[in-house]
Amino acid sequence: MIVLALESSCDETAAAILCAQRGLLASEVASQIAVHRVYGGVVPEVASRQHLTHLRPVVDAALAHAGVRREELDAVAATAGPGLATSLMIGLSAAKGLALGLQKPFLAVNHVEGHLLSPFFSGCEGTGGGPAPIPPAIGLVVSGGHTLLVDIDGFGRYRLLGQTRDDAAGEAFDKVGKLLGLPYPGGPVIDRLARGGDPARFAFPRSMLNSGDFAFSFSGLKTAVRYLLPKLPDRSEPTLADVCASFQEAVVDVLVEKTLAAARATGRTSVAVSGGVSCNSRLRARMEEACRKAGLQLRIAGAALSTDNAAMIGWVALHRLAHGLLSPLTADIDPNLRLV
Numbered sequence: 001m002i003v004l005a006l007e008s009s010c011d012e013t014a015a016a017i018l019c020a021q022r023g024l025l026a027s028e029v030a031s032q033i034a035v036h037r038v039y040g041g042v043v044p045e046v047a048s049r050q051h052l053t054h055l056r057p058v059v060d061a062a063l064a065h066a067g068v069r070r071e072e073l074d075a076v077a078a079t080a081g082p083g084l085a086t087s088l089m090i091g092l093s094a095a096k097g098l099a100l101g102l103q104k105p106f107l108a109v110n111h112v113e114g115h116l117l118s119p120f121f122s123g124c125e126g127t128g129g130g131p132a133p134i135p136p137a138i139g140l141v142v143s144g145g146h147t148l149l150v151d152i153d154g155f156g157r158y159r160l161l162g163q164t165r166d167d168a169a170g171e172a173f174d175k176v177g178k179l180l181g182l183p184y185p186g187g188p189v190i191d192r193l194a195r196g197g198d199p200a201r202f203a204f205p206r207s208m209l210n211s212g213d214f215a216f217s218f219s220g221l222k223t224a225v226r227y228l229l230p231k232l233p234d235r236s237e238p239t240l241a242d243v244c245a246s247f248q249e250a251v252v253d254v255l256v257e258k259t260l261a262a263a264r265a266t267g268r269t270s271v272a273v274s275g276g277v278s279c280n281s282r283l284r285a286r287m288e289e290a291c292r293k294a295g296l297q298l299r300i301a302g303a304a305l306s307t308d309n310a311a312m313i314g315w316v317a318l319h320r321l322a323h324g325l326l327s328p329l330t331a332d333i334d335p336n337l338r339l340v
Contacts, residue, residue, distance in 0.1 A: 030058050133155065
């Protein structure tokens with residue numbers, strides 16, 4: 001079973017080829033970071049035009065790298081949401097056109113589910129040549145557009161425990177980066193500068209840390225940084241490093257504590273962390289230490305599977321195929337598509 005998967009939910013044009021028996025055969029991503037950097041963030045109209053330019057070359061590159069001809073595909077999948085409407089429409093329409101032309105099954109995939117299951121990505125380990133079953137775990141999806149905790153009881157069996165009430169963690173990183181005058185995207189730059197800073201210099205709020213639930217809020221933290229900046233005696237690199245380290249520590253404190261609290265409340269013994277912010281070095285180190293002390297197994301998606309990519313969409317598609325969950329060609333995009 002060979003699947004072509006497309007991902008175009010935001011500003012990455014991606015294609016991947018996966019085989020139920022041989023695992024990931026190819027994964028190609030065309031990044032738009034350089035294009036959007038001049039605007040300080042993603043411009044939807046620009047993103048959709050870039051998708052139109054990059055989609056066919058990315059698909060052709062994936063097929064060539066995998067050594068697979070279009071006629072050998074058994075199914076075609078694409079992200080249906082959530083995301084930017086004009087971006088989603090391009091990938092989903094292309095996938096439906098390919099599926100129709102090849103007379104193959106079509107699968108519309110939830111972008112968040114792709115992130116959620118990416119820490120479990122593997123080759124053929126299940127019975128009957130299908131993908132390995134998804135084990136129970138607490139899933140933390142933390143990215144530029146999403147921050148949520150999910151109780152995973154297996155593939156397709158999810159219970160939303162809590163999510164952000166305003167900014168996602170990755171969105172807060174990028175907005176704070178912009179406040180500090182750092183290049184877009186701000187998250188990786190803050191991570192780099194924070195390594196030389198003092199995380200205890202500035203007492204930023206840990207919003208909703210003791211709220212008694214699994215919801216998040218990061219807008220107040222972002223505002224606290226904005227109010228601090230005019231009071232700083234200087235904007236030297238050491239001072240900026242301290243701001244970055246203190247801000248980052250406030251975000252990580254909340255993410256780690258809420259995730260472990262969810263594991264304790266549900267009795268889960270495994271934690272899965274995914275999404276672009278899971279590449280943050282401080283979050284990885286703190287989560288590894290906390291899970292080790294709590295006796296929890298930690299799964300974190302590799303860097304290539306953490307940021308937006310089509311391999312994670314194909315991974316979900318393989319599971320959907322194994323469960324007979326095909327999508328009609330009338331399936332439409334949903335920019336606000338919910339996981340549960």
